[in-house]
Amino acid sequence: MTKLHRHILLGIHATLATLWIYQGLVPKILVQAPDELRIWALQGVTADHAVILMQMSGCAEIIFGLLFFILRKSLCLHALNLLAMLLLSGLIVWLDPSYFLQAFNPLVMNLAMATLSMIAIALIQDAKNTDLNR
Template sequence: MTHKLQLERPLRLIQITLAVLWIYQGFVPKILFQSSAEIAIWQAIGLELHLAKIAVALSGLIEIGFGCTFLIWQKAAFTHQLNILGLSGLLLLIMCTDPLQLTTAFNPVVMNIAMIAISMIAIQLLNLSKQQA
């Protein structure tokens, strides 16, 4: 097996993992069950309840769409760079709007840092893959 093929398997796993995580995060707590914590974030920004619920659903659709990009553009470092930027921004947003969320189990710090690290590894693997070509 060539080095390039050895790099493709972990890259594929990373792409699928990030896609599943983003799609799950967009669908389950934002569309299917409309998490009260998600609604509270939008209300903290200044939206009334009915608009906050719409914003939660729309952000869920955006997250689902972003998750799909990992399946569509499997060799694009740009999606991982956006992932790192977006997750960092979302973490800052939570720090400003609801810092108590950072003290709970499986909180945004844990999830976001893990997903950022996975994207950083993907970028390194993509760079190695380009060097092998």
Template sequence: MNPLQIINRALLSIHITLAVLWIYQGLVPKVIFKGIEEQQFWQFTGIQFLSIPRLIELSGIGEIIFGVLFLIFRQSKILHYLNIVAMLFFIVVVAVVYPHYFVQGFNPFIMNTAMTALSIVALQLLNIPKDL
């Protein structure tokens, strides 16, 4: 296997992982179950132009779409930059809304840091010249 194939396999693994994580986060706690934490978050924001269940569903659909984009646009750097910004933003949001989550195992800090790291590695791989 040549170096470019190795890089592409690593990128594919990263993209599949990020896609699965985003799709799961959008589908299970938001679209399927509309978890209590999701309801509390939208109540905290004070947004009132849509019902809370609708806001939860829309945010879940947005996350699912974002996850699918990782499968479609596998050479996109902008997706990884957006992922990094989103993960850092969500760390801050969760710290403000649910600070008690940060002392539990498998907390949002761990998940978001890992997803950020995957995008950083993907950006490094995408920046390797293709004419190796």
């Protein structure tokens, strides 16, 4: 892997880590954003339980984000990120597709995060193939 590819991959990991950590910390734990609570309410969860589940999911997102700093060569981590983007987008489409019509919507964030993982997968696989051919 070239120095440029390592820097690009590091940038991708730092970006994905920051996005996951931010999304877990700010709207779910620190602020408890109304839209986040509404997603749980749409699933039939009571307000009290929604807060608890939202904070738990926020912690899970923070942990997942931290993994991008730890597992820098993991294809599995990026595959999980792609799956998460697909499933989270699907959940929102199922619960309330009107979220996709808003200015700052799940499609924009999820597509960008998925694309970063696709680029990371290509870089990691290319590095592995280069190492095998040496």
